[in-house]
Amino acid sequence: MTKRAYNFNAGPAALPLAVLERAQAQFVDFKETGMSIMEMSHRGKVYEEVHHEASSRLLGLLGNPKGYKVLFLQGGATTQFAMIPMNLLSEGKTAGYVKTGSWANKAIKEAKLLGSTFIAASSEEDKYMSIPDVSKLSLPENTAYLHLTSNETIEGTQFRQFPDTGGVPLIADMSSDILCRPFDLNQFGLVYAGAQKNLGPSGVTVVIAREELLQNSPAHLPTYFRYDTHAENDSLYNTPPSFGIYMVNEVLKWIEEQGALAGIEAKNQTKADLLYGTIDQSGGFYRGCANPKDRSIMNVTFRLGSEELEKQFIKQSEAEGFVGLKGHRSVGGLRASIYNAVPYESVKALTDFMADFQKQHG
Known part of the structure; x- marks a missing residue:
């Protein structure tokens, strides 16, 4: 093998060498099936074991909190910018956003297309070079959720602590710092992340949410954009990015091995x-x-x-x-x-x- 590059890409980003080597060894013949995992049915037993193992391993790393479900979706975090208000921002409600930089602004832009929003806190005056104080937020009674971006990839800022939102679901885009440190999932109604920075290759989007938030999506939504569609079908409603999910599972194993x-x-x-x-x-x-x-x-x-x-x-x-x-x-x-x-x-x-x-x- 030629010398590995010093890879500081923002995403798709570096993957653990040990994971790449394991995947290489299993690439052509996965578990003596005579097939690559990319070639087999997502309805078959061999793949389904990997699929469910990745879900349970992810929750295990987060302490196995009760009442949460993992979804493996597609479309990146960018699609979640729209799916969240589509599913959770009902008529008569408003969605709060913490404005911290480039990715927060993109999430806000999508939400504005779909319903009422407000800015709960912002660091715009500081050119997004800091995280605003969210320790004493005042949220309207009709707040559907509060959304924040836990780590701004472009500006290089990161939340140290997360706000207590009481009965209002806290939602976080954790695309660029998920699993870089322990955090209490019980603080959140929903977290999501594109896999291509800390979880695996591009093509997989992970959503971890309280089960009640994944139920009863609005009936007018297209089937694929309903959270309840994916929750009811264990993320197997349509063909999932199976190789990517396999890689996520291998990365999660590697994280366990790192302590x-x-x-x-x-x-x-x-x-x-x-x-x-x-x-x-x-x-x-x-x-x-x-x-x-x-x-x-x-x-x-x-x-x-x-x-x-x-x-x-x-x-x-x-x-x-x-x-x-x-x-x-x-x-x-x-x-x-x-x-x-x-x-x-x-x-x-x-x-x-x-x-x-x-x-x-x-």
Whole structure:
């Protein structure tokens, strides 16, 4: 095998090498069936065992909370931006949104097409470089749900704590930080995530929700866009992304092997501390974008003194085998996505490169 790249892509992102190697070994002949898992019926016993194992393993990592169900869907988190208000924002109700950046804004835009919304809190005045205070929110009595984005991939901010919304369901887009640390699922009515950052390959969308929120979807909705359709059919109403779900199950096994969520959090914090330390100790050569108290441990955003210097940084880093360090086109700058599967060795190599680059150009 050729040398593995130092992969800091924001998504699709790095997968654990051990998982890729297991999948490679099973790719052509899965469990001596004479078929790849991609070739077999999703109605067959062999695939269904994998499907249900992935669901139970995911809930197990979250403490097996009672009354929750896992759905494996398609269409990415982007489709959930619409499915959530379609299913949960009924007439006479209003939906609250916490406005924290690019992905929160996309969710808000879709919800506005489907019903009444309001902004419960916002960090727009801070150019989304911080997380707003949500400790004392005042929600109208007719609030259907409160939606937040737990980690803004583009801006590099992350919630440290989640609000207590009382009887109002709390909903979170956790696409870029799900399973990077322990969290109490009981705080939430529904969480969702595209798999391509921390859970597996692109093509799978995971929804974990209280069962009562998955029942009695509005009758006028098209069948596929009803949560109750997928809940009643165990996410097997139509052909699921079977290989992707198999990969999710393998990634979940790998997370268990790392010490589950507590072990993963410790590894992630060590990586983040190393990278942020390099930025903060550079004497201003590197400048972190996000407010230090709200920095993401998944997406580290930073700048150099000029755009020309940033272009030089990208050019030299790519020549050294680093991938994905260019910031999102909407904000520019630099970004290193250090998801669960990015090894410490890759982050250490990056900080060594950053130190050398500073010596050359500082």
